[in-house]
Amino acid sequence: MAAADRRSADVDRNVVPIVERRQAERRQGIEALRAEALKSVISRVEDRNFNGLKSRLNLRSNARLSRLLLLVVAIGAGATAAVLAFQRSPAPAPVVEVAAPQILREARTPVLVARDTSGIGQRLTPGLIGWEEWPEGAVRNECLTEASAPDALAELTGAVARFEIFAGEPIRREKLAIAGQGGYLSAVLDSGMRGVSLVVSAASSSGGFIAPNDHVDVVLTRSTDGGSQLSETVLTNVRVLAINSQLGETAGPDQDDKPLAFKGDAIATLELDSRQAEIVNTAVPMGALSLVLRSMIEPPLSEPDASQTTNQLIRMTSPFWNP
Numbered sequence: 001m002a003a004a005d006r007r008s009a010d011v012d013r014n015v016v017p018i019v020e021r022r023q024a025e026r027r028q029g030i031e032a033l034r035a036e037a038l039k040s041v042i043s044r045v046e047d048r049n050f051n052g053l054k055s056r057l058n059l060r061s062n063a064r065l066s067r068l069l070l071l072v073v074a075i076g077a078g079a080t081a082a083v084l085a086f087q088r089s090p091a092p093a094p095v096v097e098v099a100a101p102q103i104l105r106e107a108r109t110p111v112l113v114a115r116d117t118s119g120i121g122q123r124l125t126p127g128l129i130g131w132e133e134w135p136e137g138a139v140r141n142e143c144l145t146e147a148s149a150p151d152a153l154a155e156l157t158g159a160v161a162r163f164e165i166f167a168g169e170p171i172r173r174e175k176l177a178i179a180g181q182g183g184y185l186s187a188v189l190d191s192g193m194r195g196v197s198l199v200v201s202a203a204s205s206s207g208g209f210i211a212p213n214d215h216v217d218v219v220l221t222r223s224t225d226g227g228s229q230l231s232e233t234v235l236t237n238v239r240v241l242a243i244n245s246q247l248g249e250t251a252g253p254d255q256d257d258k259p260l261a262f263k264g265d266a267i268a269t270l271e272l273d274s275r276q277a278e279i280v281n282t283a284v285p286m287g288a289l290s291l292v293l294r295s296m297i298e299p300p301l302s303e304p305d306a307s308q309t310t311n312q313l314i315r316m317t318s319p320f321w322n323p
Contacts, residue, residue, distance in 0.1 A: 108133040110146035111170055112153065118165040120188050120212070120247035123158055129171055143170040160187035185269070188247060194277045195241055197269045204290035205268065208261035212247055214240045215294045218270070218280065222287030234283050235276055237294060242269040 110131040118128055131146055144152045159176040177187030185195050202208030218235035244266050283289060
């Protein structure tokens with residue numbers, strides 16, 4: 001029994017290490033299989049994940065590359081367009097310096113003009129006339145220039161003004177009577193005309209508002225044999241040369257500025273032809289003569305009708321026409 005027990009004990013001692021060794025080897029094999037399986041699973045997982053990550057990385061890098069390429073292409077296209085546009089645009093014109101325009105002054109010539117206003121009948125003095133520069137284009141043929149009449153200033157000194165000459169007006173020979181050819185009144189009379197004076201009152205001369213160069217009608221008022229008064233027009237549309245010593249609309253030599261109207265009696269000088277002068281001289285002793293003022297917008301003075309004035313004179317002097 002003891003021997004059997006010893007043998008079973010020996011067997012047990014021999015078997016136990018073997019079993020343990022086998023179990024250890026089995027465990028090692030299982031561990032090795034487990035490790036292999038784990039490696040395989042990890043490898044598969046890594047392949048899946050890293051392959052997706054790589055594809056993503058590849059896509060992102062491809063997108064960046066595409067964008068970079070597009071940017072390069074756009075820059076190149078813009079540069080090309082700029083070069084082409086620069087080549088097609090015309091070259092800038094050269095800057096030319098333009099000189100400031102010079103103001104061309106019109107040629108001027110000295111013209112004889114009035115330095116101050118001269119009334120009718122006033123004699124010209126060196127202080128009333130003088131030379132003044134005028135543009136040649138404004139000089140009329142009747143003006144006196146230094147080129148056409150160099151001695152005009154001395155020649156016309158002392159001439160009598162036949163019409164008013166205003167300050168700044170060019171001097172014309174037609175408006176003057178040369179010194180030595182007559183006095184003041186004869187200088188303003190037209191050819192063939194006479195100066196006849198009448199004593200008139202303000203009451204019989206439109207309230208005294210008649211002035212030189214006005215036109216009037218001459219009316220004779222006389223008594224008839226029956227004791228009544230008769231008025232008739234003996235002259236029509238005659239020119240008034242002067243009132244007292246005033247010959248024109250402006251003051252003449254030794255004249256004061258004309259008043260608005262004269263008062264009381266005044267001497268009116270009329271411009272008449274020879275027949276009209278006879279009518280007035282005949283009418284003076286026959287009655288009272290009055291002046292009737294005419295409108296300035298009346299037709300201009302026409303040539304007097306000789307037959308009319310003659311008939312008027314016959315009518316006034318004939319006893320058959322006297323009522």
